[in-house]
Amino acid sequence: MKWDTLADEPCSVARTVSVIGDRWTLLILRDCFLRVRRFEAFQTGLGITRHLLAHRLKKLVAAGVLRKIAYQQRPARYEYVLTDRGLDLHPIVMGIVHWGDIHMAGDSGRPRLHRHKGCGGLFDPVMVCSACGEAVTARDVTVEPGPGALGALV
Amino acid sequence: MKWDTLADEPCSVARTVSVIGDRWTLLILRDCFLRVRRFEAFQTGLGITRHLLAHRLKKLVAAGVLRKIAYQQRPARYEYVLTDRGLDLHPIVMGIVHWGDIHMAGDSGRPRLHRHKGCGGLFDPVMVCSACGEAVTARDVTVEPGPGALGALV
DNA sequence: ATCAATCAGTTCTTTTTTAGAACTGTCAAC
DNA sequence: GTTGACAGTTCTAAAAAAGAACTGATTGAT
Numbered sequence: 001m002k003w004d005t006l007a008d009e010p011c012s013v014a015r016t017v018s019v020i021g022d023r024w025t026l027l028i029l030r031d032c033f034l035r036v037r038r039f040e041a042f043q044t045g046l047g048i049t050r051h052l053l054a055h056r057l058k059k060l061v062a063a064g065v066l067r068k069i070a071y072q073q074r075p076a077r078y079e080y081v082l083t084d085r086g087l088d089l090h091p092i093v094m095g096i097v098h099w100g101d102i103h104m105a106g107d108s109g110r111p112r113l114h115r116h117k118g119c120g121g122l123f124d125p126v127m128v129c130s131a132c133g134e135a136v137t138a139r140d141v142t143v144e145p146g147p148g149a150l151g152a153l154v
Numbered sequence: 155m156k157w158d159t160l161a162d163e164p165c166s167v168a169r170t171v172s173v174i175g176d177r178w179t180l181l182i183l184r185d186c187f188l189r190v191r192r193f194e195a196f197q198t199g200l201g202i203t204r205h206l207l208a209h210r211l212k213k214l215v216a217a218g219v220l221r222k223i224a225y226q227q228r229p230a231r232y233e234y235v236l237t238d239r240g241l242d243l244h245p246i247v248m249g250i251v252h253w254g255d256i257h258m259a260g261d262s263g264r265p266r267l268h269r270h271k272g273c274g275g276l277f278d279p280v281m282v283c284s285a286c287g288e289a290v291t292a293r294d295v296t297v298e299p300g301p302g303a304l305g306a307l308v
Numbered sequence: 309a310t311c312a313a314t315c316a317g318t319t320c321t322t323t324t325t326t327a328g329a330a331c332t333g334t335c336a337a338c
Numbered sequence: 339g340t341t342g343a344c345a346g347t348t349c350t351a352a353a354a355a356a357g358a359a360c361t362g363a364t365t366g367a368t
Contacts, residue, residue, distance in 0.1 A: 006177070007258070010265040011184070011254075011265050011266070012250070012251045012252075012253075012254025012255045012258060012259065012264060012265060012266065013180065013181065013184040013247065013250050013251055013254060014181065014184075014254075015254040015258035015259075016250045016251070016253050016254035016257075016258060017177050017180050017181060017250065019258075020250075021176070021177040021180050022175070022176075022177060023160075023171050023175040023176060024326095026167065026171050026175050027167065027168065027171060030165070030167040030168075033292060033297075034297060038344085038345090039344070039345050039346070040343080040344060040345075043345095049326070049327055049328065049329090050345080050346065050347085051326085051327085051328090051346090051347075051348085052325090052326065052327085053346090054345080054346060054347080064257075072335095074334075074335065075333080075334040075335055075344075075345080076334095076345095077344070077345070078345085082292075085257055087291070087292040087293070088253055088256065088257065089253060090281075090291060090292035090295075091245075091249040091252070091253075091279070091281040092246060092249035092250055092253060093167065094281060094290075094295075095245040095246035095249045095281075096166070096167050096170045096171065096174075096246055097166045097167055097170070098166075098245070099166075099170050099242055099243060099245075099246060100165075100166025100167060100168075100169040100170040101166045102242065103170075103218075103239055103242065104161070104166060104169035104170060104173075105166065105169075105302055106302065108301055108302040109300055109301030109302040110166060110300040110301065110302050111164040111165050111166060111299070111300050111302040111303045111304075112165070112166065112297050112298065112299060112300050112303065113297070113298050113299070113300040114295050114296070114297055114298075115295065115296045115297075115298060116283040116285060116286065116288075116290060116294055116295060117293075117294045117295070117296060118283065118286060118288050118290070118294055119283060119285050119286035119288065121283070121285035121286065122285065123283040123284045123285040123286075123290070124284040125245070125281045125282075125283075125284070125290065126281070126282050126283070126284050127244075127245040127248060127249075127279045127280070127281060127282075128279075128280050128281075128282050129270040129272065129273060129275070129277040129279075129280070130277045130278040130279070130280045131270060131273050131275035131276065131277040132270065132272060132273035132275065132277075134270075134272050134273065136248075136270060136272070136277070136279065137241070137244060138187060138236075138241040138244035139241070139271075140270055140271045140272055141244075141248075141268050141269065141270060141271065142268070142269045142271060143188060143266050143267070143268055143269075144266065144267050144268075144269060145265070145266060145267070146263055146264040146265050146266050146267040147262055147263030147264065148259055148260065148262040148263040148264050148265040149265045149266065150265075178355095192315080192316090193315070193316050193317070194314080194315060194316075197316090203355070203356055203357065203358090204316080204317065204318080205317090205318075205319085205355080205356085205357090206354090206355065206356085207317090208316080208317060208318080228363075228364070229315075229316080229362080229363040229364060230316095230363095231315065231316070232316085309368100310367100310368080311366105311367080311368075312365105312366090312367080312368095313364105313365085313366085313367095314363100314364085314365080314366100315362105315363090315364090316361105316362095316363100317360105317361085317362090318359105318360080318361070318362105319358105319359085319360070319361090320357100320358085320359080320360090321356100321357090321358090321359105322355100322356080322357080322358105323354105323355080323356070323357095324353105324354080324355070324356080325352105325353080325354070325355080326351100326352080326353070326354080327350100327351080327352070327353080328349105328350090328351085328352095329348105329349085329350090329351105330347105330348085330349080330350105331346105331347080331348070331349090332345105332346085332347070332348090333344105333345095333346090333347100334343105334344090334345095335342105335343090335344090336341105336342090336343085337340105337341085337342085337343100338339100338340085338341080338342100
């Protein structure tokens with residue numbers, strides 16, 4: 001399988017992975033949600049090579065996840081900010097954070113805490129069913145082919 | 155930055171990404187949640203090279219996400235199944251699916267549907283606040299250092 | 309008894325990607 | 339007019355992945 005064909009698979013996981021399924025991309029997105037916006041800030045914060053950072057940012061812009069906003073002219077300089085499409089990745093990033101908090105935090109505890117502006121409390125993300133509102137775990141879910149399925153389920 | 159140092163960063167995203175932040179690994183996990191268990195099934199379904207599949211499975215077992223269960227002796231043959239730790243990745247995978255459903259499904263619609271056994275309905279995953287139960291979006295969240303933070307926030 | 313098939317890998321070479329460092333160009337401030 | 343900030347680009351070397359063939363244990367068919 002070639003990576004450029006991944007986006008064409010009849011699978012939402014494969015399609016999403018074709019956009020964000022790369023280690024540096026996920027770390028860049030983490031920084032985006034932490035309000036990092038500029039090339040130098042990404043580069044020094046992450047330790048990514050400048051070459052790769054330029055490449056990844058370009059890809060995220062092309063995918064509609066980030067957009068460039070000029071913050072000065074002469075020389076033209078841009079900030080990279082999340083689009084609505086990019087903001088929709090928040091549950092994925094929060095899910096990643098939460099798994100790390102639960103399974104990878106050492107004795108010193110979790111590195112970051114999240115506060116919900118709505119209620120003012122510290123919180124963990126909980127996944128619930130859009131139909132009934134109850135919390136959902138892996139064992140509560142069955143999968144069936146949808147209209148966009150082309151063939152076998154797997 | 156070397157990838158083996160990623161797990162030691164004071165960041166739950168980096169730590170989780172050190173386990174699952176790779177395209178093939180995410181696709182393998184998708185198949186795990188779809189009840190794929192055997193080497194040949196992963197390999198033919200994904201089109202991954204056998205070399206890489208063996209490597210990724212070994213890594214996931216070492217990380218405690220999958221475990222090997224013998225389904226026959228002579229020759230010894232194993233199935234790879236999700237541990238509890240692996241099942242906890244479900245919200246991440248569902249988040250990935252949901253983003254693809256919303257942003258990458260074409261006119262033919264989403265490739266797969268999910269049914270909640272609890273209520274019997276088709277559903278989308280919704281992320282809510284563990285403190286108040288309300289739905290949470292990116293704009294509703296602020297981040298602060300936790301006990302495991304070693305230094306700067308970003 | 310022999311042959312083909314199944315399954316889970318391993319081993320090789322070639323190609324692609326990433327790391328790491330240095331370089332370019334535009335401007336502002338000193 | 340020199341230095342420094344910023345946002346890249348361009349190299350080469352090292353690492354990872356692709357692609358294909360091979361191993362080895364066993365079962366079932368001929």
